[in-house]
Amino acid sequence: MSELKHILLVEDDTNFGVILQEHLRLHGFNVELCTDGEAGLNAFIKSEFDLCLVDVMMPKKDGFTLANDIRQRDEDIPLIFLTARSMTEDKIKGFKVGCDDYITKPFSIEELLLRIQAVLKRAGKPESEADEPTRFTIGGFIFDTTRQVLTIKDSEQKLTPKESDLLKLLCMHENQILPRNTALRKIWGDESYFSGRSMDVFISKLRKYLKADPHVEIMGVHGKGFRLVVNK
Amino acid sequence: MSELKHILLVEDDTNFGVILQEHLRLHGFNVELCTDGEAGLNAFIKSEFDLCLVDVMMPKKDGFTLANDIRQRDEDIPLIFLTARSMTEDKIKGFKVGCDDYITKPFSIEELLLRIQAVLKRAGKPESEADEPTRFTIGGFIFDTTRQVLTIKDSEQKLTPKESDLLKLLCMHENQILPRNTALRKIWGDESYFSGRSMDVFISKLRKYLKADPHVEIMGVHGKGFRLVVNK
DNA sequence: ATCATGTGTTAAGAAGTGTTAATCGATTGG
DNA sequence: CCAATCGATTAACACTTCTTAACACATGAT
Numbered sequence: 128m129s130e131l132k133h134i135l136l137v138e139d140d141t142n143f144g145v146i147l148q149e150h151l152r153l154h155g156f157n158v159e160l161c162t163d164g165e166a167g168l169n170a171f172i173k174s175e176f177d178l179c180l181v182d183v184m185m186p187k188k189d190g191f192t193l194a195n196d197i198r199q200r201d202e203d204i205p206l207i208f209l210t211a212r213s214m215t216e217d218k219i220k221g222f223k224v225g226c227d228d229y230i231t232k233p234f235s236i237e238e239l240l241l242r243i244q245a246v247l248k249r250a251g252k253p254e255s256e257a258d259e260p261t262r263f264t265i266g267g268f269i270f271d272t273t274r275q276v277l278t279i280k281d282s283e284q285k286l287t288p289k290e291s292d293l294l295k296l297l298c299m300h301e302n303q304i305l306p307r308n309t310a311l312r313k314i315w316g317d318e319s320y321f322s323g324r325s326m327d328v329f330i331s332k333l334r335k336y337l338k339a340d341p342h343v344e345i346m347g348v349h350g351k352g353f354r355l356v357v358n359k
Numbered sequence: 360m361s362e363l364k365h366i367l368l369v370e371d372d373t374n375f376g377v378i379l380q381e382h383l384r385l386h387g388f389n390v391e392l393c394t395d396g397e398a399g400l401n402a403f404i405k406s407e408f409d410l411c412l413v414d415v416m417m418p419k420k421d422g423f424t425l426a427n428d429i430r431q432r433d434e435d436i437p438l439i440f441l442t443a444r445s446m447t448e449d450k451i452k453g454f455k456v457g458c459d460d461y462i463t464k465p466f467s468i469e470e471l472l473l474r475i476q477a478v479l480k481r482a483g484k485p486e487s488e489a490d491e492p493t494r495f496t497i498g499g500f501i502f503d504t505t506r507q508v509l510t511i512k513d514s515e516q517k518l519t520p521k522e523s524d525l526l527k528l529l530c531m532h533e534n535q536i537l538p539r540n541t542a543l544r545k546i547w548g549d550e551s552y553f554s555g556r557s558m559d560v561f562i563s564k565l566r567k568y569l570k571a572d573p574h575v576e577i578m579g580v581h582g583k584g585f586r587l588v589v590n591k
Numbered sequence: 592a593t594c595a596t597g598t599g600t601t602a603a604g605a606a607g608t609g610t611t612a613a614t615c616g617a618t619t620g621g
Numbered sequence: 622c623c624a625a626t627c628g629a630t631t632a633a634c635a636c637t638t639c640t641t642a643a644c645a646c647a648t649g650a651t
Contacts, residue, residue, distance in 0.1 A: 323607095323608095324608090327607095327608065327609065327610085328609090328610080328611090330608095330609080331609060331611085334609090334610095347607095347608065347609080349607065349608075350606090350607070
């Protein structure tokens with residue numbers, strides 16, 4: 128089982144890229160190096176990889192775009208961004224694309240190895256130790272978080288990603304107050320005024336869906352947050 | 360029965376730390392404050408705690424290191440980080456250490472309290488005061504604390520969170536005097552003049568609702584507090 | 592009785608929330 | 622390439638919640 132892990136490394140700084148490649152090889156990885164996004168995508172299409180390491184700043188095709196392209200072809204492959212310092216904005220954007228981790232230059236090989244291990248481990252056990260439930264029952268509803276579908280009786284309501292994330296958080300806090308800022312941080316990644324308003328809009332949508340069972344209610348708790356309650 | 364929860368607070372900014380300690384105390388926690396990581400670890404070793412609140416940025420021993428040390432001795436104790444704004448990097452690192460939640464300064468006491476509650480509950484110690492009744496009968500009324508509704512005959516009165524909290528406290532002290540300061544501490548978290556006046560306004564509102572049953576009365580006890588009585 | 596202080600009540604104000612609709616941006620399908 | 626569509630954000634407006642202010646009145650000490 129212990130075949131060499133195949134890593135796709137996309138990094139436009141050749142010097143740095145080669146050094147990194149060498150280090151990773153020494154640690155038992157099979158590393159293919161590409162120096163721009165297009166080459167990276169081509170390589171990705173040609174071979175099977177276990178993990179992608181993608182520099183964010185690149186000519187021709189930047190890291191985020193590449194990540195998007197890769198995700199379209201394989202939505203599960205582990206993906207780690209290499210970012211320059213102080214790119215908070217980019218980081219957030221990157222996370223939305225769906226990378227599994229990122230690491231800020233300069234970094235130590237040790238640190239990178241740790242993250243690679245962590246990410247591979249996570250990917251290796253897709254569901255087994257996912258400690259977050261994938262299915263909730265809310266009164267008469269069944270909510271499948273992976274399919275993002277809310278079912279009651281025989282009618283299905285497809286949820287958008289944000290609707291689904293928010294409902295999931297509410298479910299995980301059932302009967303407790305889900306603080307506004309907790310939800311904002313976990314789903315929107317910031318606590319700005321507009322994100323807050325956006326969240327209110329989503330709450331409003333969820334309430335509309337949940338009206339199908341009058342026992343289920345999302346209560347607003349002034350100045351605190353929201354609470355999902357099921358009245359028996 | 361209901362012993363006070365013991366919180367270890369490690370925060371190097373003494374001013375902030377003391378204020379936080381005071382607030383948490385007013386909300387019914389027993390809080391020990393340490394101003395650096397080493398002291399924090401010593402305190403942790405000496406006493407039994409139910410939860411740790413750890414500032415990330417500290418001299419001598421930073422929050423992550425402390426968290427690691429604590430985890431080595433008790434891998435289950437709930438742990439919440441206090442972080443400065445824009446520390447995305449730190450946050451991720453922190454999660455790996457295994458904290459249960461983090462909160463970004465500046466934060467409101469309300470929010471911190473909600474998270475403490477959530478984390479304590481998750482930690483499987485629902486005995487804090489989980490056996491609080493959720494339903495009271497007051498004369499002809501039925502008061503549902505979770506739905507925050509006061510029902511008489513077939514007319515429902517929705518209560519705001521503060522109205523509900525206050526009425527609940529009164530119910531739990533039925534026929535006894537609920538001291539002003541007790542109520543202020545538990546609901547407002549301070550004993551200031553304005554909070555007091557605010558409370559009086561809420562009492563006034565509750566009296567209005569309770570007029571629907573002439574047997575029910577909130578009596579004011581000058582200089583002491585309030586007493587909820589039901590005349591049969 | 593007189594005075595400082597505490598309480599009851601109502602109303603004004605500031606901030607937070609619920610909801611609908613307009614807008615933006617990305618993706619899709621012709 | 623454009624139109625159509627979808628998800629998400631922003632704008633707008635009404636409404637709720639809580640605090641603060643204001644004023645009347647009650648209480649207890651002196």
